Amino acid sequence: MSLRPHPLLTLNQIFRLGLLLLTVALGVVPATRAGEPDSELKLVIVLTRHGVRSPLQTNQALGKYAAEPWPEWTVAPGILTPHGREAMVLFGAYYRARYVQEGLLTGRTADDFPQVFFRADNDQRTLETTQALADGLLPGTKPDVHAWPADRVDPLFQPVKAAPGLPDRSLAIASVLGRVGGDLNAIPQAHHAVFATLEQVLCGETGLVPPGKTSLLDVPAKLEPGQKDHAVELQGPLRVGEQIVDALVLEYTEGMPMKDVGWGRLTPAKLTEVLKLHSLYFDLTQASLYPAQAQASNLASHLLQTLEQSVSGQPVTGALGTPGQKLIMVVGHDTNIANLGGLLGLTWLLPGTQANPVLPGGALVLELRRRHDGQFVIRTYYMSQSLEQTRTLQPLTLENPPALAPIFVPGCSEAGPGFDAPLGKFEDLLHRVIDPRFVVPGTP
Numbered sequence: 424m425s426l427r428p429h430p431l432l433t434l435n436q437i438f439r440l441g442l443l444l445l446t447v448a449l450g451v452v453p454a455t456r457a458g459e460p461d462s463e464l465k466l467v468i469v470l471t472r473h474g475v476r477s478p479l480q481t482n483q484a485l486g487k488y489a490a491e492p493w494p495e496w497t498v499a500p501g502i503l504t505p506h507g508r509e510a511m512v513l514f515g516a517y518y519r520a521r522y523v524q525e526g527l528l529t530g531r532t533a534d535d536f537p538q539v540f541f542r543a544d545n546d547q548r549t550l551e552t553t554q555a556l557a558d559g560l561l562p563g564t565k566p567d568v569h570a571w572p573a574d575r576v577d578p579l580f581q582p583v584k585a586a587p588g589l590p591d592r593s594l595a596i597a598s599v600l601g602r603v604g605g606d607l608n609a610i611p612q613a614h615h616a617v618f619a620t621l622e623q624v625l626c627g628e629t630g631l632v633p634p635g636k637t638s639l640l641d642v643p644a645k646l647e648p649g650q651k652d653h654a655v656e657l658q659g660p661l662r663v664g665e666q667i668v669d670a671l672v673l674e675y676t677e678g679m680p681m682k683d684v685g686w687g688r689l690t691p692a693k694l695t696e697v698l699k700l701h702s703l704y705f706d707l708t709q710a711s712l713y714p715a716q717a718q719a720s721n722l723a724s725h726l727l728q729t730l731e732q733s734v735s736g737q738p739v740t741g742a743l744g745t746p747g748q749k750l751i752m753v754v755g756h757d758t759n760i761a762n763l764g765g766l767l768g769l770t771w772l773l774p775g776t777q778a779n780p781v782l783p784g785g786a787l788v789l790e791l792r793r794r795h796d797g798q799f800v801i802r803t804y805y806m807s808q809s810l811e812q813t814r815t816l817q818p819l820t821l822e823n824p825p826a827l828a829p830i831f832v833p834g835c836s837e838a839g840p841g842f843d844a845p846l847g848k849f850e851d852l853l854h855r856v857i858d859p860r861f862v863v864p865g866t867p
Contacts, residue, residue: 462792462800462843464525466733468726468743468751469518470760471786473552475507475677475813478670485670487637488663490626494674494683503548506677507783508555510813514784515559517819518750524821527749532561540744542867543570543754544580552784553754560752578863580755581652582721589861590717592648595655598713600646607644611660614699621664621697624671624685639663652758654714657707665704668697676783676813694810695775702777709758710765710779712856719762720861722753726789727853733791734799734846743867757781766856771805771828782807792843799846803830 477496478485485493498504523530528538539561543553550570557566571577578585603609611618618639622630625639632638644659674684675694681687685694708714725741729751732739736746743751753759760781764770769787773780785807792800808825811817819825830836835844835852 460525462794464522464527464790464792465799466730466749466751466791467522467527468729468753468789468791469786470722470726470753470755470763470788471552471556472757472760472781472784473507473546473548473754474503474511474514474555475673475783476501476503476548478666478673480666480670485667488625488639488667489686490633490636491686493670494679501546501548503551503555504677506816507548508551509816510676510808511552511555511784512559513816513819514808514825515556515561517559517825518556519560520819520821521824522750532564536561536564536566538747538749539566540748540751541566541568541754542579542743542752543568544577544756545570545573545575549580549754549756553752556752556754578721579725579753579867580722580759582861582863583649583654583718584652585863586861590649590654591713592654595649595711595714595717596646598711599655599657599707602707602711607646607657607659610644610703611640614703617697617699618660618664620693621667621700624688624693624697625667627688639667649714652718653708654717655708657704661700661704661707664697664700668701671697672701672810673783676810678814678816691775691810695777698777698780702779705757705761705781706765706779709761712765715762715765716856716858717861718758719766720857720859721863721867722759722763723766723853723857724859724862725867727850727857730789730791730801730846730850741865741867760785760787763787767852768833769803769830771830773805773807773809773826773828775810780805780807782810783813784808791846800843801832801835801846801849802841802843803832803836804828805830 477498477500479501481500482493519528522528528535541553541557543549550568553568557564576585583590619630622632622639626632639660642659642663647656647658649655671685671689671694725743728739728741729743732742732746738746764779764787770779772778785805788804788806790802792802794800804827806825806827808819812825817823829842831842832844832849835848836842
């Protein structure tokens with residue numbers, strides 16, 4: 424019997440029909456039509472830093488490095504400012520708009536309220552940030568914020584401080600020292616131009632340190648066993664530089680007059696340049712693998728259990744929230760984001776910053792999605808208001824969104840605009856990098 428084209432079908436139509444039958448036979452799902460979502464959003468986990476606070480160091484402590492007095496803050500060190508709170512209200516409103524558009528939320532506060540779970544560290548700046556996010560996300564409500572009592576150390580956010588005898592601090596020191604060739608003095612040598620720019624901001628265009636003041640480069644460099652919530656402590660030019668840059672970022676994002684931001688000597692371009700010291704400090708001390716394991720394994724374990732709970736629809740011990748909840752807001756610190764990023768090998772970049780910024784209010788986001796073929800995938804990104812958006816309190820909308828950096832998860836992500844990672848591969852990665860010695864079992 425011979426095969427001949429049907430008189431009513433062209434050769435091109437026969438080819439297309441055969442291709443369709445072949446894709447069905449192979450189990451290939453046709454691509455979605457233009458404009459259709461490629462997947463259904465099932466769960467979002469937001470690990471966010473608190474909003475703009477005053478510097479942790481006093482003006483007296485920072486004053487030894489600057490030719491002129493530092494500007495005064497209206498709140499005590501480490502406290503969320505009213506400006507910082509308002510910026511987080513705006514961010515909460517953006518989360519609402521984004522996830523209503525995605526179909527995760529309805530936009531009706533009464534319906535969305537039980538779908539959102541808030542977990543915060545017990546500092547003033549994290550608790551107030553949580554309420555501010557809720558004011559924008561769920562207007563007119565007072566959320567049930569899950570947080571430990573103020574007199575207890577929360578192991579979800581400060582596991583080393585909660586169990587001070589657990590990490591091997593000599594190994595933490597070695598893990599950092601081995602990344603700089605065993606010589607801490609190599610850091611200021613490699614980044615001399617950045618330190619010079621920072622000294623110009625501190626002391627004037629000549630960069631000459633006046634009598635009675637201390638040059639950053641004269642601070643002795645050393646690595647020590649970690650105290651408080653750190654597995655390792657780095658002292659020296661990079662640590663002081665990071666603290667000063669942090670204060671400058673806070674001045675800028677607080678909306679201080681530019682004559683008071685770096686004494687009028689800090690331009691946006693210079694701010695981007697000196698942010699290198701901030702990023703490098705966090706990369707070495709917080710994202711090196713062993714410190715990251717000690718400080719993020721517990722958090723990562725609970726995030727893994729939260730994903731498993733969402734997929735199964737059944738309660739899982741250690742998960743955040745309940746099976747039916749769709750948006751998990753975890754409000755912590757820059758260290759938590761840097762630790763988790765280091766644990767998973769994540770890198771990201773936003774305009775006007777350096778590698779792996781951890782800006783006030785910025786967040787590492789995990790989206791659990793289900794494709795049309797039934798496969799679950801994880802989409803990861805870092806999202807933050809730009810420095811200018813925070814400074815000027817710009818309303819965040821779908822037309823004027825915060826900056827967003829999609830993240831490729833090493834060993835997991837596939838090609839494509841969202842760098843989606845199949846859930847099974849992402850879970851395998853978590854199981855490989857989580858050190859069970861640092862995991863606190865039970866409900867976090």
